[in-house]
Amino acid sequence: MSRHRVAALFRRVVQEIRRDRPSLGLLFIAPLVITGLLTFILREGQSPTIDAAIVNEAGQPGQVISGLLSSSLSSQGGSVVDVADEASARSGLRDGTISVAIIIPAGLGSGSAPTITVLTNGLDPSGEAGQLGSLQRALLSAASTIGAGHLPAIEHQTLYGTPSTDQVTNLAPALVGFFIYFFVYLLTGVSFLRERTGGTLERLMATPVARGEVVAGYTLGFGLFAMIQVALLMTWVLGSIQVPSIGPLPAFSIGLGVAVAGSPVVAFVVVLLLAIGAVSLGIFLSSIARTELQVIQFIPLVLVPQFLLSGVLFPLSSIPGLLQPIAPFLPLTHAVSALRLVFVAGAGFDAPDIQLDLLVLAGFAAFFATIAALSIRRDVV
Amino acid sequence: MSVATAAGAATAAPGPAIRAAGLAKTFGSIRAVDDISFELAPGRIYGLLGPNGSGKTTLIRLLLGLTKATSGRAEVLGVTMPSRSNLARIGYMTQADGVYPALTAGENVRFFAATYGVRDQAAARDALEVVELVDRGGSLTATLSGGQRRRLSLACAIVHRPPVLFLDEPTVGVDPLLRVAFWSYFRSLAQSGVTIVVSSHVMDEADRCDELLFVRAGKVIARGTGQEIRARAGTDELEQAFLKFSGDAEVRA
Numbered sequence: 001m002s003r004h005r006v007a008a009l010f011r012r013v014v015q016e017i018r019r020d021r022p023s024l025g026l027l028f029i030a031p032l033v034i035t036g037l038l039t040f041i042l043r044e045g046q047s048p049t050i051d052a053a054i055v056n057e058a059g060q061p062g063q064v065i066s067g068l069l070s071s072s073l074s075s076q077g078g079s080v081v082d083v084a085d086e087a088s089a090r091s092g093l094r095d096g097t098i099s100v101a102i103i104i105p106a107g108l109g110s111g112s113a114p115t116i117t118v119l120t121n122g123l124d125p126s127g128e129a130g131q132l133g134s135l136q137r138a139l140l141s142a143a144s145t146i147g148a149g150h151l152p153a154i155e156h157q158t159l160y161g162t163p164s165t166d167q168v169t170n171l172a173p174a175l176v177g178f179f180i181y182f183f184v185y186l187l188t189g190v191s192f193l194r195e196r197t198g199g200t201l202e203r204l205m206a207t208p209v210a211r212g213e214v215v216a217g218y219t220l221g222f223g224l225f226a227m228i229q230v231a232l233l234m235t236w237v238l239g240s241i242q243v244p245s246i247g248p249l250p251a252f253s254i255g256l257g258v259a260v261a262g263s264p265v266v267a268f269v270v271v272l273l274l275a276i277g278a279v280s281l282g283i284f285l286s287s288i289a290r291t292e293l294q295v296i297q298f299i300p301l302v303l304v305p306q307f308l309l310s311g312v313l314f315p316l317s318s319i320p321g322l323l324q325p326i327a328p329f330l331p332l333t334h335a336v337s338a339l340r341l342v343f344v345a346g347a348g349f350d351a352p353d354i355q356l357d358l359l360v361l362a363g364f365a366a367f368f369a370t371i372a373a374l375s376i377r378r379d380v381v
Numbered sequence: 382m383s384v385a386t387a388a389g390a391a392t393a394a395p396g397p398a399i400r401a402a403g404l405a406k407t408f409g410s411i412r413a414v415d416d417i418s419f420e421l422a423p424g425r426i427y428g429l430l431g432p433n434g435s436g437k438t439t440l441i442r443l444l445l446g447l448t449k450a451t452s453g454r455a456e457v458l459g460v461t462m463p464s465r466s467n468l469a470r471i472g473y474m475t476q477a478d479g480v481y482p483a484l485t486a487g488e489n490v491r492f493f494a495a496t497y498g499v500r501d502q503a504a505a506r507d508a509l510e511v512v513e514l515v516d517r518g519g520s521l522t523a524t525l526s527g528g529q530r531r532r533l534s535l536a537c538a539i540v541h542r543p544p545v546l547f548l549d550e551p552t553v554g555v556d557p558l559l560r561v562a563f564w565s566y567f568r569s570l571a572q573s574g575v576t577i578v579v580s581s582h583v584m585d586e587a588d589r590c591d592e593l594l595f596v597r598a599g600k601v602i603a604r605g606t607g608q609e610i611r612a613r614a615g616t617d618e619l620e621q622a623f624l625k626f627s628g629d630a631e632v633r634a
Binding site for chain 1: 447483492
């Protein structure tokens with residue numbers, strides 16, 4: 001492998017993409033827009049009316065909160081009732097007369113920071129996530145007026161299933177992985193197909209360039225753009241830059257503000273390995289496709305099943321037993337599992353699960369690179 | 382087109398520059414190249430003449446090692462093809478332009494120079510000078526005219542000053558003025574020792590070649606200088622000669 005030839009190929013790929021405005025938009029802007037929309041829908045979309053029951057064990061401070069909450073919820077078409085105890089709140093949840101029960105514990109406002117429990121029935125996680133978002137804000141602003149010095153913690157419990165405070169926290173890492181995989185595949189597939197059909201691959205094969213050098217040059221070139229894409233997307237997903245109000249403009253924040261428990265660096269490495277595999281996958285599939293349309297047609301064939309089976313939307317455990325054995329053979333499965341570990345569980349490079357996923361992803365990348373190199377036959381026609 | 386910047390001299394090795402021995406290529410039941418054998422001497426211009434689909438491009442691709450021969454052997458400068466390293470001594474101008482539209486003319490030439498292992502920055506400029514594209518060096522290839530892209534394609538094929546040059550229909554879509562310039566440049570290259578194989582289906586270009594090879598249905602049906610071929614066919618028209626040799630080949634078959 002010649003360093004100079006790989007460098008020349010790398011430079012060429014970068015020059016080509018740099019001038020391809022629509023592709024740059026696809027690569028950099030589209031993931032931001034889609035994750036932004038999804039987050040917006042998941043967090044705010046339903047804007048449901050909340051009918052809450054309050055179990056007040058805290059006396060006077062609890063009354064204050066209850067009153068503030070009542071006015072803020074009823075302004076959105078909801079209602080607040082006071083109930084005697086948790087048991088009656090739970091029965092209200094079960095028969096659907098209320099959607100949320102709030103238990104304000106004794107000791108609130110006494111200097112300590114007790115935990116306010118929010119109960120939902122847990123049958124409609126995404127709907128409840130929407131309710132909880134606005135409820136939490138209302139609760140916190142109400143609690144802050146008590147001036148106890150400590151904001152109470154809010155704990156979410158459900159009658160059924162396990163609660164998730166923010167759906168996006170669970171979904172964001174999987175989406176970051178999927179988008180990188182998707183867009184890097186799409187761009188490499190189309191550019192390499194142009195190389196095959198435009199006669200430049202034939203021309204390139206008449207030079208001393210080796211097939212491995214072509215794959216390496218492409219991987220470096222698209223890898224560079226994938227790196228920028230990952231950095232941009234992660235900043236967007238994790239960031240929450242507060243922009244203060246200027247004149248008549250209200251204050252707002254940039255970024256989705258998804259909490260990440262682990263190090264973004266670990267996530268970055270995971271996604272980069274996934275992207276390198278996607279470059280080779282694009283090169284390989286472009287050898288089967290004859291037109292750019294066919295590269296697109298591989299998406300429902302190759303990418304959508306991966307999307308469904310790798311745990312992006314549905315937990316692996318919920319996939320039918322018949323399909324479960326497929327999951328470990330999909331690169332996306334390992335990327336999603338590693339990214340969730342980083343985002344939700346805060347795992348680092350020292351976690352054995354992360355090490356295994358990284359190893360498997362590197363293996364996939366090497367395997368795809370090999371079949372990609374083999375697919376660049378000198379015998380093209 | 383400047384003649385001053387001729388490509389480097391061919392290696393002084395004795396023997397033919399290009400050799401085909403029983404070369405054959407079949408695609409399914411079609412014999413694209415059917416048992417072709419010849420030796421081509423260095424420093425001469427050979428014209429591969431024949432109609433579209435007669436197997437000229439496949440023959441060139443076999444000689445370059447771009448496609449695997451069904452049987453037989455191809456040798457360039459004494460090295461059996463395919464040979465990746467030997468490709469550094471061969472130039473190839475494809476029928477399609479084979480240049481990157483999103484790159485500038487200069488970037489294209491520099492890219493191909495790098496793939497041939499040419500590190501000298503002046504080489505790319507020289508190649509652009511030869512085809513008189515220096516002032517368009519910074520223009521995107523997509524914005525060049527058809528003739529300019531042909532010239533760029535030629536610049537990419539000669540940037541490493543190869544002693545052997547394959548030109549697949551180099552003058553298709555090229556205006557008469559540029560065509561004359563192309564041919565005088567090819568002649569200057571041959572004079573400096575470069576072996577050139579030009580394919581064409583335009584018979585009026587034939588007389589600019591030192592020797593002609595008539596290709597029909599994957600076979601070389603006649604070979605010789607323009608004069609020799611005319612004399613043997615008993616006609617002044619090369620088209621008539623081609624038809625006569627085609628008829629003879631059919632009678633033999």
